[in-house]
Amino acid sequence: MPTSSTTTSWYVNFIWGYSVRARTTLLATALGCLTLSTPGRAQEPPSADTVDDTSGVLSGQAMPGINVMSQPCLFGDTFHYQITGQGELRLEGPIACAGITTTGKPPNGIELLCHLDTALRCTAPTGNGAAPVDYAVDENGVTVGAGKPLAWANQQQAVALFPAIRDQAQKK
16 A cells, blocks of 8 residues: 555656646646536626627727727727626727737727616716717617617617616616
């Protein structure tokens, strides 16, 4: 029967006897299994997106508070709005940051605009000192100011979130 130190050294030799690549794979697999089996893992709240807007309204605009190498990150040429079951209205789209090159799909930026109230409305300050912007959400989509609504990519999914958003707003 092996002693404790013999058992420990066997395990150490078992793990360290592999190549660096094999050890990395074993460790990543073990950590992945631990992560998947964690019961209290936080999940993203349910959300719904509008269709992509390609009108260029935000194209090339700076994302407030996001700077890389002292240069602001800019919105790309498409974006969409997103609502969450937590009552958040977000703006999501590709971003371009100075000095960063990517291959494949460009990185997305998500900006929290405001928290919706029970009427599914909110007002967000602008980053450039201009007047705050009013947003309204309904079954047709997201309306910015007095503009036309930007339609939902999946209207049923969006409408299903409205009760949760109203409940969340009442708790505040």
